[in-house]
Each structure stands twice: as C-alpha cells, then as structure tokens.
Amino acid sequence: MTKTIGYLGPKGTFTKMAVDSIFNGEDKRDFDTIPACMDAVESGEIDIAVVPLENAIEGTVQLTVDYLVHQVRLPVVAEVVVPIQQHLLVREDFDGGLMDIREVHSHTQAIAQCHQFIHKELANAEVQFASSTAKAAEIISTSDSPIAAIANRMAAKEYGLQIMSENIHDYPNNHTRFVVLTKNEDGISIKHPVKTDRTTLLITLPSDQAGALHQVLSAFAWRKMNLSKIESRPMKTGLGNYFFIIDVDQPYDDVLFPGVEAELQALGCKVTVLGTYPVYQVEM
C-alpha cells in the first residue's frame, strides 16, 4: 500500500529535497509547520513524517527535538543526511545590487547559517522570518519590492526566481540530518546505501547527584560504545532540570544496550530508546 509522507512545505524546502532523495513514488503532502507534520503521523492522517533534526552550522533544530520528546513520541526509523546550499534569491525582474535589498526572508535555521553574509553584504536589509525557506521564496515571488529570500535551487525554479548570490552559508561543510518518523515501519523501503547505523537514547539523570553524568558516560565508555552526540535540553519542569539526548554509533543489540540500560537504571536514570536506525548520506 502507498505510504503518505508529510514534510515541511511548501514545495522547494530542504525537507522536500530530503524526502525526494530517499522516497520515490509515494504520496507526499506538505504541512505549514514541523509540529503539524508530526501531529498528522500521531493522529494517523499520514504514515510518515520527515523532519530536520540537526544542522552542521547551526546545531539542533530545537523545535523538532522538543516536540518529539515532550509532545509526540514517534519512533525514529531512519536518518538522511543532506548537503545544504543556501542561495540568495530575487525576482527575475530585480536589477539592483545587494545594497538595494531592503528585506531578506527565510527560515530561522537558514538565516542563522548565513549570518556573516547578511551582516557583511546585506547591510540595508531587515531580516524577516518565514515558516520555511521555500515559503520565503514564495513570498518574495509575489512582491515587487526590493526584497530577497534565502533558499535552495529547487525553490528558485519552483517560484521563478533568479539566484543573485550562490552558496552564501557561512561555512562550506553544511549538512542537515533529517529523521524519518513513523508508527509502523512495515513496507517502508529506502533504496540507498546505508552509511552507518545509529541508536538515539533519551536519558534523564537523578536530580542533583554529584558525578551522575560522569557515571552515565562511563557505562558507554568501558563497553567501547562510540557516542557521536550528547546534548542536554531543558525538561521544562524548572530551572536546572535537564535531559540528555545521546547518539550511539551502532545498532541496538541484545547485550551492550540492555547492559547500559540496567546500569543507568540502577543509578536512578530513566532511559528511553528514541530509535535504532540506518543513516543514509545523500550527495547532490
């Protein structure tokens, strides 16, 4: 049966690029926000959501992580890493220079990835946040004011815009990790070589215990389990209360992971497995 896949729209977002790079003919539906996309999987309206999780320049997409942890606990079943190239787009009929641009529109993550360019090259432009990079492109395509969007090449095509400056992200090695969320992974087939396998854990420490984080990390260290990310986020229950998200670069197994979980539980930690999944790397 055809699966329905939700993504942050409209057409031309980086998330849509991520979806197209791993899924072929499925039914693809765009949503206005990342939470709306995840809610639609939770309610059963769609089968799969693909959402951004982390960017190499700007770090964690906090909205995704917080919504996943606090609102809808959907299993992560795959990850796709996509190269991100940000371009400055203007209407075809714009014939001014960079200093003539009065507003620059984009998603918060894209604005953050291009801070230096905006600061140095767009000194007369006011930053306007949009719900996605493609939404920003759509907005500027309908305005005859001297305004620009930061978005990708697909958005330029989709909304009939010209690329005024290419690759304006502040650091060249720009990639975003997207995760595939679903309640039922049966029938999902991704035809792409798997780069690695990863397991993501959510760990809550016992409150105010000296050396607790050190003990947590030791449980992985002496088993020689490689951690590729550790990040703390507020529990939202009061200042000083945090949980940790830990990425382990190996698939869940029947020996090492249950051992870690038992050890951490004995320390008073709460451990939840958010997913164990293949990671796909897309080249553009």
Ligand SMILES: O=C(O)C(=O)C[C@]1(C(=O)O)C=C[C@@H](O)C=C1
């Ligand atoms: O606005 C988009 O195009 C998105 O798909 C969202 C998003 C993000 O939230 O990180 C995805 C990848 C890029 O890092 C910039 C924006």
